Amino acid sequence: MDQIKSYIASHKDRFLNELIELLKIPSISADPAYSKDVLKTAEMVEQSLKDAGCDITEICETKGYPVVYGEKTVDSKLPTILVYGHYDVQPPDPMDLWTSPPFEPVVKTTELHPDGAIFARGACDDKGQMYMHVKAIEFMTKNDLLPCNVKIMIEGEEEVGSDSLADFLEDHKEKLANDIILISDTGMIANDVPSITTGLRGLSYVEVEVTGPNRDLHSGIYGGAVPNPINVLNKMIASLHDEDNRITVDRFYDKVEEVSAEERAEMAKAPFDLEDYKNALDIDDVYGEKGYSTSERYSIRPTLDVNGIWGGYTGEGAKTVIASKAYAKISMRLVPHQDPDEITELFIKHFEAIAPKGVKVKVTPHHGGLPYVTNMDSLGYKAAAKAYEKTFEKTPIPERTGGSIPIVALFEQVLNSKTILMGFGLDSDAIHSPNEHFGVWNYLKGIETIPYFYKYFTEMNS
Amino acid sequence: MDQIKSYIASHKDRFLNELIELLKIPSISADPAYSKDVLKTAEMVEQSLKDAGCDITEICETKGYPVVYGEKTVDSKLPTILVYGHYDVQPPDPMDLWTSPPFEPVVKTTELHPDGAIFARGACDDKGQMYMHVKAIEFMTKNDLLPCNVKIMIEGEEEVGSDSLADFLEDHKEKLANDIILISDTGMIANDVPSITTGLRGLSYVEVEVTGPNRDLHSGIYGGAVPNPINVLNKMIASLHDEDNRITVDRFYDKVEEVSAEERAEMAKAPFDLEDYKNALDIDDVYGEKGYSTSERYSIRPTLDVNGIWGGYTGEGAKTVIASKAYAKISMRLVPHQDPDEITELFIKHFEAIAPKGVKVKVTPHHGGLPYVTNMDSLGYKAAAKAYEKTFEKTPIPERTGGSIPIVALFEQVLNSKTILMGFGLDSDAIHSPNEHFGVWNYLKGIETIPYFYKYFTEMNS
Numbered sequence: 001m002d003q004i005k006s007y008i009a010s011h012k013d014r015f016l017n018e019l020i021e022l023l024k025i026p027s028i029s030a031d032p033a034y035s036k037d038v039l040k041t042a043e044m045v046e047q048s049l050k051d052a053g054c055d056i057t058e059i060c061e062t063k064g065y066p067v068v069y070g071e072k073t074v075d076s077k078l079p080t081i082l083v084y085g086h087y088d089v090q091p092p093d094p095m096d097l098w099t100s101p102p103f104e105p106v107v108k109t110t111e112l113h114p115d116g117a118i119f120a121r122g123a124c125d126d127k128g129q130m131y132m133h134v135k136a137i138e139f140m141t142k143n144d145l146l147p148c149n150v151k152i153m154i155e156g157e158e159e160v161g162s163d164s165l166a167d168f169l170e171d172h173k174e175k176l177a178n179d180i181i182l183i184s185d186t187g188m189i190a191n192d193v194p195s196i197t198t199g200l201r202g203l204s205y206v207e208v209e210v211t212g213p214n215r216d217l218h219s220g221i222y223g224g225a226v227p228n229p230i231n232v233l234n235k236m237i238a239s240l241h242d243e244d245n246r247i248t249v250d251r252f253y254d255k256v257e258e259v260s261a262e263e264r265a266e267m268a269k270a271p272f273d274l275e276d277y278k279n280a281l282d283i284d285d286v287y288g289e290k291g292y293s294t295s296e297r298y299s300i301r302p303t304l305d306v307n308g309i310w311g312g313y314t315g316e317g318a319k320t321v322i323a324s325k326a327y328a329k330i331s332m333r334l335v336p337h338q339d340p341d342e343i344t345e346l347f348i349k350h351f352e353a354i355a356p357k358g359v360k361v362k363v364t365p366h367h368g369g370l371p372y373v374t375n376m377d378s379l380g381y382k383a384a385a386k387a388y389e390k391t392f393e394k395t396p397i398p399e400r401t402g403g404s405i406p407i408v409a410l411f412e413q414v415l416n417s418k419t420i421l422m423g424f425g426l427d428s429d430a431i432h433s434p435n436e437h438f439g440v441w442n443y444l445k446g447i448e449t450i451p452y453f454y455k456y457f458t459e460m461n462s
Numbered sequence: 463m464d465q466i467k468s469y470i471a472s473h474k475d476r477f478l479n480e481l482i483e484l485l486k487i488p489s490i491s492a493d494p495a496y497s498k499d500v501l502k503t504a505e506m507v508e509q510s511l512k513d514a515g516c517d518i519t520e521i522c523e524t525k526g527y528p529v530v531y532g533e534k535t536v537d538s539k540l541p542t543i544l545v546y547g548h549y550d551v552q553p554p555d556p557m558d559l560w561t562s563p564p565f566e567p568v569v570k571t572t573e574l575h576p577d578g579a580i581f582a583r584g585a586c587d588d589k590g591q592m593y594m595h596v597k598a599i600e601f602m603t604k605n606d607l608l609p610c611n612v613k614i615m616i617e618g619e620e621e622v623g624s625d626s627l628a629d630f631l632e633d634h635k636e637k638l639a640n641d642i643i644l645i646s647d648t649g650m651i652a653n654d655v656p657s658i659t660t661g662l663r664g665l666s667y668v669e670v671e672v673t674g675p676n677r678d679l680h681s682g683i684y685g686g687a688v689p690n691p692i693n694v695l696n697k698m699i700a701s702l703h704d705e706d707n708r709i710t711v712d713r714f715y716d717k718v719e720e721v722s723a724e725e726r727a728e729m730a731k732a733p734f735d736l737e738d739y740k741n742a743l744d745i746d747d748v749y750g751e752k753g754y755s756t757s758e759r760y761s762i763r764p765t766l767d768v769n770g771i772w773g774g775y776t777g778e779g780a781k782t783v784i785a786s787k788a789y790a791k792i793s794m795r796l797v798p799h800q801d802p803d804e805i806t807e808l809f810i811k812h813f814e815a816i817a818p819k820g821v822k823v824k825v826t827p828h829h830g831g832l833p834y835v836t837n838m839d840s841l842g843y844k845a846a847a848k849a850y851e852k853t854f855e856k857t858p859i860p861e862r863t864g865g866s867i868p869i870v871a872l873f874e875q876v877l878n879s880k881t882i883l884m885g886f887g888l889d890s891d892a893i894h895s896p897n898e899h900f901g902v903w904n905y906l907k908g909i910e911t912i913p914y915f916y917k918y919f920t921e922m923n924s
Binding site: 029030031032090091093094097159160161187201203205207212213214215216217218219220221222223224225226227228230231232233234235237238239241281282283284285286287288289294295297298301302303305306307308309310311312313314315316317318319320321322323326327328329331333356357358359366367401427430431432433434435 | 491492493494552553555556559621622623649663665667669674675676677678679680681682683684685686687688689690692693694695696697699700701703743744745746747748749750751756757759760763764765767768769770771772773774775776777778779780781782783784785788789790791793795818819820821828829863889892893894895896897
């Protein structure tokens with residue numbers, strides 16, 4: 001495997017340019033206006049799997065966007081690694097905050113990325129991290145170093161809830177049979193502090209609509225006498241947290257995993273500087289549930305955040321109107337044992353219950369995702385840890401993060417196999433934000449580290 | 463004056479078509495994109511004053527949109543009536559709720575307007591009501607029936623706070639000298655229940671911006687640990703009303719005129735059916751300050767309404783983002799003795815005070831307006847009442863309404879003269895809403911009634 005260093009050295013410009021071509025296509029799954037681009041991206045990804053040396057590749061249709069699949073079988077007696085990633089990206093707005101266009105990738109150096117970072121929507125989440133695997137596979141096939149069988153599935157609906165994937169897994173259980181699932185769609189603590197994500201929060205995402213009068217009204221003539229849906233929505237949302245910033249949705253905490261004091265103490269050892277955290281976000285104070293540290297709030301505790309709100313006149317100047325409707329998108333991050341569907345039900349019941357007379361309320365569930373915790377004693381975790389030790393010369397820190405990859409819990413349910421999350425991005429890479437980027441060093445380090453996981457996982461299984 | 467009936471009969475098609483031409487121009491003062499249309503409208507209005515027989519007309523430049531001025535002097539010894547109106551209109555959004563395009567006027571019959579109503583933005587507020595005066599003047603000049611001097615000023619910034627008008631009045635005190643000011647920019651109770659507006663609420667309008675983190679963040683990675691500006695804004699806005707729906711802004715009620723039980727009893731005599739009111743708006747309950755009736759809530763009580771709110775992801779689908787900023791437009795309706803600037807100051811102080819640590823708050827004042835009460839014993843009121851009695855064959859009801867016409871209080875301050883509000887629109891005309899309309903019957907009835915005001919006011923002054 002050690003030729004990987006020299007292979008990267010002689011191909012890294014091509015590796016970078018191939019990723020840049022992929023990043024130029026706005027594969028925004030949330031917006032139907034971009035469906036052609038999403039499909040075009042799927043075709044590019046399939047071609048890249050062919051070029052990487054897969055024996056079989058196909059674009060598998062689903063009810064939504066297709067799943068790109070490829071495989072390379074060495075020997076059926078050897079273990080099989082299933083790689084997962086996604087080729088769709090988040091919408092880029094707000095556009096005006098991008099320093100360069102989101103779909104015109106450029107390499108710029110930053111304080112944290114002195115060797116340069118690729119700036120583009122999807123650079124890190126997940127085109128960049130997904131493509132590390134494609135290039136790692138290329139290296140192993142081209143040099144006859146692939147130590148086991150590999151299957152790779154890249155979906156196009158991750159950013160909108162992977163709606164079609166459950167059916168896809170059910171329909172292709174045989175084809176997808178594997179010994180371990182490998183994903184790079186998370187981050188690590190720092191370039192000199194490698195980490196492996198051992199826990200992920202789940203997600204419940206809803207859209208709410210509050211209707212007051214049947215039409216927009218003049219606030220002078222009606223103001224103060226009719227239910228203003230914006231004021232009402234604000235009151236309802238405000239009531240979803242109590243003064244300790246605990247969520248008030250009835251029975252919300254019933255199944256929440258209470259992490260032991262010991263485990264909390266263990267996690268607290270991960271390097272974290274509150275002042276750096278606040279400075280990086282330019283906030284003079286953090287904000288969250290009473291009784292928990294900042295890193296606990298975003299990892300082991302469930303949360304409720306409004307992701308978007310709109311209603312009434314939002315243009316220039318002043319319009320004295322009372323809107324007929326107000327809307328909000330609200331997501332709840334869930335921790336182990338909380339079930340997204342159950343939480344969504346609880347939310348709907350609660351939200352309808354707190355609506356005052358005079359308004360009508362409609363709650364529409366978007367996607368959800370189960371929380372997930374992985375086992376540090378598993379071969380997969382040990383092989384991954386050893387791979388990081390080889391290329392980073394450091395033992396990675398196990399980390400629980402706040403993000404959700406609903407698919408991970410689904411894999412365990414349907415394919416009955418565990419997942420290893422080898423993330424090479426940084427929190428500061430601004431995924432889901434303007435100016436998303438991915439360090440060139442991180443990109444190449446991922447390509448370098450992945451083959452060692454194949455090596456060690458195969459050895460540990462024999 | 464009695465020829466007015468026959469004059470209308472023989473010219474009503476032209477009266478209608480002239481108004482329709484005026485309504486075709488989108489003179490939206492709130493949106494700079496329409497500045498050319500606003501200026502074009504000013505030119506059309508000046509031409510209409512020439513055609514109506516004014517000796518002098520001009521387009522008076524201001525810092526903002528111009529004021530169109532005209533006058534016709536009969537005899538300096540006779541009283542002078544100053545007519546005020548505005549040629550700018552509200553933005554039409556939400557566009558999708560219009561049954562016909564807002565700037566393609568059409569006449570359609572409705573339950574309340576069996577003779578048809580003109581549907582277009584500005585049909586009632588205020589192009590239609592303003593143009594009644596132009597046609598009434600035309601009638602009097604063409605038939606040598608103008609009993610006094612008339613001055614008319616039509617501004618183009620009423621919907622954005624008449625920012626330039628105070629200076630204009632100061633600069634032209636002499637030119638604008640008058641004995642009474644006549645305005646049609648309000649409504650009446652019903653076509654068979656004429657009313658004269660004797661009270662208007664004032665206005666304080668602000669835009670607030672709440673900033674949390676310095677960039678949009680992934681709600682999974684940061685959710686629950688940082689101040690979400692939308693959640694915070696919702697909590698802040700919710701706290702602006704207490705459980706009795708009284709406004710919590712410190713010292714907000716200090717100067718509020720407490721209306722006597724007697725006067726409240728008098729007002730309660732105006733016809734009002736709560737069930738009809740709720741049915742017309744399709745709400746199963748009204749909503750407002752404890753201890754006051756619906757008609758009191760929108761007339762003699764101050765209010766606070768959110769007119770618009772926005773932040774985060776508002777597009778299709780689901781985006782798990784924590785926004786950096788959230789915004790709202792908030793207006794407060796004021797009652798006699800409340801000063802808009804003072805209230806705006808109180809609001810800013812209060813809003814900054816309730817901001818939690820971790821967010822930054824910015825409050826930008828938009829326009830304000832003083833509340834106004836007119837005197838039923840004045841000659842102006844008596845002349846107006848007599849005019850209604852002549853053409854409606856009913857004594858008009860004095861009415862306090864919720865809307866604001868900041869200019870009215872300004873007139874009294876700067877020009878030291880009282881204003882009479884002769885409104886011919888209906889609350890159901892949907893001004894500031896989609897499908898704004900103005901009854902053809904109301905339009906012509908206004909043209910018929912106005913000349914009698916001139917007649918009686920001149921007689922009462924001699």
